[in-house]
Amino acid sequence: MEKGKPTSKEIYEELYPKSLEYYQDIKKTFKDDERYYELDFADLISLPTEFRNEAVVLPTARDMVDTFVDHIDISNARVYVNKKGSSNISTEETEMMRKFYLGLIHRNNVEADISPWRVGAKHYALHGLAVFEDLWDADQWISKPDRGVDEDENSYAEKVDKWRANQYDSLPIVIHAVNPANVIPDPYYGGRSFVFKVQPKVCMDIQRKYPKWTNPKQRKISGEVDVVSYWDKIYRCEFADGEPLLPVPGGVVEHKYGFIPYVFIDSGMGNMSVDNEAKMRYVGTLRYIFDLLVSESRSYSISDIILKRAAWPWMTAEGKNASQITTISQEYGKVNPLPDDVKLVEQVSKVPPDALNQHMYRTSDYISAHSAPRSVRGLGETGVRSGADRRLMIAEAASRYRYSEDAFRNGSAKVLTNCARLMKNVIPGDIRVWAKTPTDEFDMEIKKDKMKEPFTCYVEFAPISEEDEYRRHDDLERLVAGGIVTRQWARTQMSNVDPIKMEREEEKERIKNDPAIQSAISQYISGKMAEALAKRSAAESINNPPPPITPPPPQVTGEMLGQPPVEAGRGLVPPIPNVAPLGSAQNLQNNLAQNRSQISPNPTQGIGGGGNRQ
Amino acid sequence: MNKSTFATTVDDIIKMKMEVVDEYISGIVDEIGDIGSPEKLIGKKYETWTPEDLQRLAGVYGEGDDTPLAKLIFNKEYEKVKTLEAEA
Numbered sequence: 001m002e003k004g005k006p007t008s009k010e011i012y013e014e015l016y017p018k019s020l021e022y023y024q025d026i027k028k029t030f031k032d033d034e035r036y037y038e039l040d041f042a043d044l045i046s047l048p049t050e051f052r053n054e055a056v057v058l059p060t061a062r063d064m065v066d067t068f069v070d071h072i073d074i075s076n077a078r079v080y081v082n083k084k085g086s087s088n089i090s091t092e093e094t095e096m097m098r099k100f101y102l103g104l105i106h107r108n109n110v111e112a113d114i115s116p117w118r119v120g121a122k123h124y125a126l127h128g129l130a131v132f133e134d135l136w137d138a139d140q141w142i143s144k145p146d147r148g149v150d151e152d153e154n155s156y157a158e159k160v161d162k163w164r165a166n167q168y169d170s171l172p173i174v175i176h177a178v179n180p181a182n183v184i185p186d187p188y189y190g191g192r193s194f195v196f197k198v199q200p201k202v203c204m205d206i207q208r209k210y211p212k213w214t215n216p217k218q219r220k221i222s223g224e225v226d227v228v229s230y231w232d233k234i235y236r237c238e239f240a241d242g243e244p245l246l247p248v249p250g251g252v253v254e255h256k257y258g259f260i261p262y263v264f265i266d267s268g269m270g271n272m273s274v275d276n277e278a279k280m281r282y283v284g285t286l287r288y289i290f291d292l293l294v295s296e297s298r299s300y301s302i303s304d305i306i307l308k309r310a311a312w313p314w315m316t317a318e319g320k321n322a323s324q325i326t327t328i329s330q331e332y333g334k335v336n337p338l339p340d341d342v343k344l345v346e347q348v349s350k351v352p353p354d355a356l357n358q359h360m361y362r363t364s365d366y367i368s369a370h371s372a373p374r375s376v377r378g379l380g381e382t383g384v385r386s387g388a389d390r391r392l393m394i395a396e397a398a399s400r401y402r403y404s405e406d407a408f409r410n411g412s413a414k415v416l417t418n419c420a421r422l423m424k425n426v427i428p429g430d431i432r433v434w435a436k437t438p439t440d441e442f443d444m445e446i447k448k449d450k451m452k453e454p455f456t457c458y459v460e461f462a463p464i465s466e467e468d469e470y471r472r473h474d475d476l477e478r479l480v481a482g483g484i485v486t487r488q489w490a491r492t493q494m495s496n497v498d499p500i501k502m503e504r505e506e507e508k509e510r511i512k513n514d515p516a517i518q519s520a521i522s523q524y525i526s527g528k529m530a531e532a533l534a535k536r537s538a539a540e541s542i543n544n545p546p547p548p549i550t551p552p553p554p555q556v557t558g559e560m561l562g563q564p565p566v567e568a569g570r571g572l573v574p575p576i577p578n579v580a581p582l583g584s585a586q587n588l589q590n591n592l593a594q595n596r597s598q599i600s601p602n603p604t605q606g607i608g609g610g611g612n613r614q
Numbered sequence: 615m616n617k618s619t620f621a622t623t624v625d626d627i628i629k630m631k632m633e634v635v636d637e638y639i640s641g642i643v644d645e646i647g648d649i650g651s652p653e654k655l656i657g658k659k660y661e662t663w664t665p666e667d668l669q670r671l672a673g674v675y676g677e678g679d680d681t682p683l684a685k686l687i688f689n690k691e692y693e694k695v696k697t698l699e700a701e702a
Contacts, residue, residue, distance in 0.1 A: 507630060507631075507634070517631070521635060524635070525635070525638065525639065525643065528639055528643050529643050529646070531647065532643050532644070532646045532647030533646065533647075535647050535649060535674060535675075535676075536646060536647060536649055538673060538674040539649040539655055539674050542655060542656060542670055542671070542674060
C-alpha cells in the first residue's frame with residue numbers, strides 16, 4: 001500500500017464517525033437557523049391552548065437574513081491577475097487567465113438556476129459559513145468515457161466533449177455552493193487535511209452512476225441513501241451504505257486535483273474557541289436572537305388576538321321592551337325599527353395594554369440593533385433628519401457587513417485558482433470560455449500549455465452603479481485639478497486602476513517623449529537593435545542567401561523638370577480642424593464637461609441638518 | 615554618509631528608467647534577436663554538421679561560451695564522452 005494512502009475501512013469506520021461526532025452539534029444548530037428563517041416556530045410562541053391556532057409569526061428573521069444577503073456584494077465581478085514577467089508572452093498569459101476566471105464566474109452564474117454566489121451568500125448570513133465546491137463535471141459521473149492507453153489528449157477531450165453534450169452543461173468546471181450542513185470538515189486545528197460531504201440520493205440514481213454497487217441493504221429503487229464523499233489533497237472515496245462506490249480495488253483513488261475541492265468562507269461572527277467547537281466558530285446572524293424572535297411574535301400575536309376580539313364595534317339594547325328585538329342589521333344605510341323605549345347603546349372595548357406594544361417595539365429594537373438596523377433596510381431612524389446624517393447612519397450600520405466583502409473576495413479568488421489547477425492538472429484538452437459583462441466581452445480558447453503555476457488572482461465585486469462611478473471619478477478629477485490631492489492618491493481611490501503601474505506607465509510615456517533622454521536611449525537601443533537584426537539577418541541568410549541588390553532608378557523631381565521645389569512644412573490645402581464628430585465619445589465628453597457645474601458645491605451643505613432657522 | 619532626499623530621488627528615477635529600458639530590451643529587442651536553436655536554424659542534426667556549417671553558425675551566433683551554439687556543442691560532446699565511457 002502507498003504510504004499515507006488511507007483505506008476505505010479507515011475512512012468509513014474511523015475518520016468519518018470521529019468527524020460526525022464533532023459536527024453533530026452544529027448540524028442541529030444549522031437546522032434551528034433554518035427553522036427560524038422558514039418562520040416555522042409558531043409552536044414556540046406558547047399562547048394559551050384556546051388561542052394557539054391564532055399565533056402570528058412575524059417575518060423578522062427572514063428580513064434580517066435577507067438584508068444581510070443583499071449587503072454581500074456578489075455582482076459586477078472584476079478579476080485582476082498578476083503579471084509574472086515583462087515579456088509579451090507573460091502579458092498574453094495574464095490576459096488569458098483574467099478572462100478564464102471571469103468566464104468561469106459568468107458561465108457558472110448563467111448556467112445555474114441560481115448563482116452559486118447568491119446561495120453561498122445566504123448560507124453565509126444564515127449559518128455563518130458558505131462552502132463552495134469546484135469539480136470537473138466528469139467526476140460527478142463515473143460513467144465518463146475511458147481513455148485509451150495511447151490516446152492523445154485532444155482526441156480524448158473530443159470524446160469527453162461529445163459525452164458532455166448529452167450529459168451536462170457546456171463548461172466542464174462546476175462551481176456549487178453546498179449546504180454547510182452537508183459538509184464535514186477536518187475537526188482538528190492546523191490546516192484542513194480532509195473533508196467529508198454527505199448527500200442523500202435516491203437508490204436509482206446511485207445504481208445508474210455506479211452500476212457495480214451491490215445495494216447492501218437491499219433498498220427499494222425509490223429508497224434514499226446518504227452518499228458520503230471523502231476528499232483529501234491526494235485521494236478521494238465515495239460510499240453508499242458503507243460500501244465504496246468507485247470501481248477500483250479498495251475504492252480509494254488518486255484524484256490529481258492537487259487540492260481539496262471545498263472552499264470554506266467563514267462569516268467571522270463566531271469565535272475560534274479553546275476546544276475548536278464548530279458551534280461557536282460558525283455563527284449566523286440569527287443564532288443569538290432566537291428567543292427575541294419568539295418574544296416579538298408572541299407580543300404581536302397577543303395584541304392581534306385581543307384587537308380581533310375587541311376592536312369590532314358592539315352595542316347593547318336597553319329599555320323594558322329590549323327583548324322584543326329579533327334582528328339588528330348592520331348593513332350600511334339600513335334603518336332598524338326599534339320597539340318603544342328601546343335604545344341602542346354603543347359599548348367601548350378594552351384595547352391591548354400599551355405596555356404590550358411598548359414591549360414589542362423594544363424587542364424589535366433589540367433585534368434590529370443586533371442584526372440589521374433600520375437604516376440598512378431602507379427605513380428611517382428616529383431623530384435623523386438631514387441627508388448627510390442619514391448617510392452617516394447607513395454607513396455606520398452597514399459596517400457590520402463589511403467583512404463579508406473581504407471574505408467573499410478572498411473566497412472567490414480561492415475558488416477560481418482551484419478551478420485553474422483543475423483545468424491545468426485534470427481536465428483533458430483546452431476549453432472555450434466566453435462572457436459578456438459590463439466591462440468585458442470575449443470568447444476565447446484557454447490553452448493549458450500557457451497556464452503556469454502558481455495561480456493567483458484578485459477578485460473584486462463592484463456593486464456601485466454607473467452613476468456612482470461617474471460621480472466618483474468626477475469628484476476625484478476636481479480634487480486633482482484643485483490641487484487638493486495628488487494624482488497618485490486619486491488613483492489609489494479607483495478600484496480599477498493600479499496606481500503603481502499607472503505611474504510607471506506615465507513615467508515611461510514621459511521618457512518616450514523627452515527628446516534628450518530619447519536620443520541617448522535611442523542610440524543605446526538602436527545599437528542593441530542593430531545587433532539583434534544583424535543576428536537575425538545572418539540567421540535568415542544561412543539557408544536563403546539574399547538576392548543581389550540592384551540600384552533603384554533615379555526619382556524624377558520637379559526641380560529636374562525646371563519647376564520650383566515645394567516649400568517644406570506648407571501644405572497645399574488648409575488643415576482639417578480637429579473637432580470631435582457629433583455623437584462621438586469625445587463629443588459627449590465635451591458636452592458633459594460644459595454642463596458640469598463650474599463652482600464647487602458648498603462643503604457644509606447638508607451637514608447643518610436643517611430646522612435650525614431662527 | 616546618508617544620501618540626501620534629492621540624491622535618493624534621482625537614484626530612484628535612474629533605476630526606474632534603467633528598468634524600463636531593460637524591460638523594453640528584454641521584451642522587444644531580445645525577441646527579435648532570438649533566432650532559436652542552431653539545429654533548427656540550419657535544419658540538420660548536430661551529428662551531420664560539416665565544418666562549413668559550423669563556421670556559418672559561428673558567424674551567426676558569435677563567439678563566446680554563453681551562446682546557444684557553444685552550449686549545444688558542449689552538451690553534445692559531453693554526451694559523446696559519457697557514451698564512450700559507458701562502453702569502455
